[in-house]
Amino acid sequence: MAASLNDPRIQRYVVVGVLIVLATAIWYFRMYSPKLEEIKNKESQLEELRLKIHEAKLKVETYDELKREVMASYYKYRALESLLPLTQSVPEFLNHFYIAARNNNIYLSSLTPEAANQVDFYFVSPYSLKIATTYHGLGGFLADVANFPFIVNAGGISITAIPSATEDLSINVDLTLYTYNITESQRMPPPHFEELPE
Template identity: 25%
Template sequence: MVTKANKPGLDLGRAFQEAAAQFRGLDMNKPGQWPPLPKITAYAVVAVLVVVAGWFLVISDATDTLQAERDREPALKQDYRSKLTQAVNLEELRKQKLQVEEYVTQLEKQLPGKAEMDALLSDINQAGLGRGLQFELFRPGQVAVKEYYAELPISIKVSGRYHDIGAFTADVANLSRIVTLHNLVLTAPSGRDAQAGSGLLAMEATARTYRYLDAAEVAEQRKAAAEAAKKKSGATK
């Protein structure tokens, strides 16, 4: 009678012992001579380390960049809506721009140029003489140059009757060029005129007129502003 031989079972203990034996006595300076199992284990460890390093060095930075872009998304959407509204109303905005430019041009026409300042000063003087006022002082001051215009203060002192002085101030306000009066002081005369009951008053004021800057003056102002900003930046550093 023939009997079948039983197949030997898998001996796990023996397999673990053989695997452990491959890790004993490894020469760390000669990894090429290691048994197969330590080599495979070393390759696996290196691969895991590469993946982890790649995560922290590459993928983590990419994640931070992605989150930063997501944070920018609401602001970009709002900016898009704003620009979309402007694009829809582009024609209306262009019309408003033209209206503003026309208004600015009209205002500039009320500002005399450098060559017209003498004529304007003469107009102010003639406005007072035309009302029968007597000029006791008419002294232009130092020109103050601003960013886009220049300002000329004029110290004046006139004497005359109350209604004539009022008419003079109205004439100055109605000049074709912009002239403003500041620090008005009305005083009654003293001494002989007061005793005579002449009814005269004295008015002291500062008249300020303005002129636009020519191209050379504008360029000089911009250059001075740029140099001042550069010095300020250097001082801050």
């Protein structure tokens, strides 16, 4: 028995099959295709968000490490800053100078304070000295100056022999000692860190 399209039962099967294909095509083109594009867009957005989350986690780790480094650097800065007094303390400098000179048999001919100069964020106060001593005394004096509780540099050292040298005095020395100080407004404030959002 051959199937004939004139058979109403076959016609129903064909119509139902065409309706199923038509409904599937309508569903695919009207519902599934637009949603497929939306799904692809959402997947790419999800991937971007995952990438941003990963970068944020790395930044948080880096931020904490940088925060520790900044604080360590700040503490080192504070330690160095303690060597720069807030004001030019001439009496303290002269007291330390006198002790260093006395301990090393330094004979002072002249001590001339000069005008302080501002360099970057600090002030330099030069003191011109003329002293008489021995090489050993000069070395001990400069070593003591280097160990003052604040920064002092020596420069412009000129040494001449004394013609009638004795055991206590064999050289004349012209030199300049430089002391440094900083103003309160120039001091670095402690670092401020904003908390990262959770």
